[in-house]
Amino acid sequence: xxxxxxxxxxxxxxxxxxxxxxxxxxxxxxxxxxxxxxxxxxxxxxxxxxxxxxxxxxxxxxxxxxxxxxxxxxxxxxxxxxxxxxxxxxxxxxxxxxxxxxxxxxxxxxxxxxxxxxxxxxxxxxxxxxxxxxxxxxxxxxxxxxxxxxxxxxxxxxxxxxxxxxxxxxxxxxxxxxxxxxxxxxxxxxxxxxxxxxxxxxxxxxxxxxxxxxxxxxxxxxxxxxxxxxxxxxxxxxxxxxxxxxxxxxxxxxxxxxxxxxxxxxxxxxxxxxxxxxxxxxxxxxxxxxxxxxxxxxxxxxxxxxxxxxxxxxxxxxxxxxxxxxxxxxxxxxxxxxxxxxxxxxxxxxxxx
Numbered sequence: 001x002x003x004x005x006x007x008x009x010x011x012x013x014x015x016x017x018x019x020x021x022x023x024x025x026x027x028x029x030x031x032x033x034x035x036x037x038x039x040x041x042x043x044x045x046x047x048x049x050x051x052x053x054x055x056x057x058x059x060x061x062x063x064x065x066x067x068x069x070x071x072x073x074x075x076x077x078x079x080x081x082x083x084x085x086x087x088x089x090x091x092x093x094x095x096x097x098x099x100x101x102x103x104x105x106x107x108x109x110x111x112x113x114x115x116x117x118x119x120x121x122x123x124x125x126x127x128x129x130x131x132x133x134x135x136x137x138x139x140x141x142x143x144x145x146x147x148x149x150x151x152x153x154x155x156x157x158x159x160x161x162x163x164x165x166x167x168x169x170x171x172x173x174x175x176x177x178x179x180x181x182x183x184x185x186x187x188x189x190x191x192x193x194x195x196x197x198x199x200x201x202x203x204x205x206x207x208x209x210x211x212x213x214x215x216x217x218x219x220x221x222x223x224x225x226x227x228x229x230x231x232x233x234x235x236x237x238x239x240x241x242x243x244x245x246x247x248x249x250x251x252x253x254x255x256x257x258x259x260x261x262x263x264x265x266x267x268x269x270x271x272x273x274x275x276x277x278x279x280x281x282x283x284x285x286x287x288x289x290x291x292x293x294x295x296x297x298x299x300x301x302x303x304x305x306x307x308x309x310x311x312x313x314x315x316x317x318x319x320x321x322x323x324x325x326x327x328x329x330x331x332x333x334x335x336x337x338x339x340x341x342x343x344x345x346x347x348x349x350x351x352x353x
Contacts, residue, residue, distance in 0.1 A: 006294040007340050011189075012142055012170060012273050012331035013298055017229070018191035024232040025193060028225035035222045036213060045224055052227040056198070059234035060177060060185075065201040067214045068227055072169040073097040075184035075199035076136070078218075079165045082207045083182070085134035089124055091116050092316035093146075095167060098136050099312075105136075112318045113267035114146035121153055125160040133162040139171040139178055143300055143313045143329055144264045145273030147171075150178040163206060169197075174238050174272060181206060187226070191334065192233030196226040240334040245271035247332060247341050254345045258352060263327055264317070275314075277327045278352055286328050286351055293347045298329045 008016070028048070033041035035049045057066050069075045080088060080101045088105040090098050093114055099105075108124050110116050116137060125133060135157045140147050150166060157164045166180035173190045177183060183200035187193055201207065204215070211219025248271050252262050255276050263275030278286060283299035290297050300311045314324035330344070 006296065007343060008296045008333065009330045009336070009340075009344060010296045010298050011333035011336075012329060014188045014194065015191050015333050017188075017193055018233055018236055018334075020236065021192055021229040021232045025225045025229040028228040032224060035224055049222055049224050049227055052224070052231040055231035056227075056234050059231065059237075060172060060200070062177060062183075062200050065204050065215075067199045067201060067217050068222065068230075069197045069199055069218065070195055071188075071197035072167065072184045072186035073197075075186075075197050076165070076167060077101045078199055078207065079182045079184065080134065080136065082210065083134050083163060083165075084132075084206065084208070085163055086131035087128050087133045088136070089121075089133050089162075090136045091138070091148075093141055093144075093313045094136055094138055095142055095169070096312075098167065102136070106133075108135075110316060113264045114141060114144050114313070114317045115267050116148055116153055118149075118152055118156060122156050122160075125156065125162060128160075133157075133160065134165060135162050136165040136167065138167040139175075140168075140270040140273065141313060142170050142273070143311060144267075144275045144317075145170075145269040145271075145331075146264045147175075147268045147270055149268075150180065154179055170273065171270060173234055173236075174241055174270065187230040187233055190233055191236060193226045193229040196223055196230050198230070236334075241271055244332045244336065247336060247338060248272070248274055250338070251330065251341050251345065255348065258345075258349050260348070260352070263314070263319075272332045274330050275327050276330060276348075277323060278348070279323075279326060281351065282325055283328050284325075286326075289351045290328075290347060293350075295344055295347055298331075299327065300329065 033045040035045040053066055076097050088102045089108055090102055090105045091108045093110050106124055108121050137148050154164045164180040165182040166178050167184050169186045169189050172185040181202045186197040209216040261277035310321050310324050
């Protein structure tokens with residue numbers, strides 16, 4: 001639904017489907033058949049599915065296996081529950097989708113800037129002794145945009161004989177994928193359709209098979225139109241990221257000058273996500289006032305913001321409950337422009353009072 005005269009600053013929740021993706025999916029729906037059927041129509045659909053898989057891998061720069069899923073949540077669940085590991089480690093700032101599947105996992109703390117300390121990870125892994133661990137780490141946090149030093153952290157995981165699972169829902173296409181054993185991605189985070197994602201797998205022997213499709217690693221009829229849309233969105237590229245970085249830098253400076261706080265200011269952050277605290281003003285009140293002004297933002301992640309609970313990510317970074325409840329998330333997309341930023345800042349200052 002297009003809402004005129006509104007600004008959309010919630011791309012971390014979902015990015016609107018690109019026009020090229022809608023066109024590709026409409027064409028695919030016109031020639032749809034079950035890719036698992038043995039007849040000519042099914043074989044043609046299978047060829048189209050495998051072409052979409054190859055296109056997606058090429059766009060991502062991934063040369064190993066790719067299993068289509070219903071989204072990053074399923075991909076994470078598949079990796080966390082079906083990997084032959086003796087223990088699971090997750091960071092304290094992982095997405096709720098990780099914590100729900102692995103409530104008994106060993107927790108790795110982060111600094112006040114939301115970054116996993118190498119010594120903390122090394123210590124947790126060392127305490128496991130001879131156990132083979134699966135370690136789940138987001139490449140970029142979905143609430144703060146903080147980028148983890150996955151090259152350095154991954155080296156520690158491998159030194160200890162572990163398996164690295166990277167949640168790249170917010171970073172696929174926007175920046176290079178990390179050197180991980182398992183990677184979860186989602187199409188709707190970069191202009192693709194909702195309801196489809198993928199688990200990138202360096203070695204299929206890492207996970208146990210289940211189901212009759214996707215080489216036996218997933219059950220259910222393959223979603224060919226969405227797979228084609230997924231590949232089309234990935235091929236659209238990331239040429240807009242330099243512009244996003246400039247816009248976010250400008251917004252950071254203006255927010256801070258107006259008395260706001262930039263969450264994780266000292267950390268390396270992805271250009272598309274920022275957390276801003278407005279001291280003395282609850283995030284719930286901010287969301288209402290921004291919405292009334294025609295601006296869509298969020299507090300926390302979209303998967304949990306509707307509950308208006310205190311962000312576990314922010315408290316893990318050391319913010320007290322009052323401060324954490326004054327933070328909103330602003331996230332940029334391929335069509336965000338400088339005029340949009342100016343309008344947002346004018347509204348922010350008006351709400352700030």
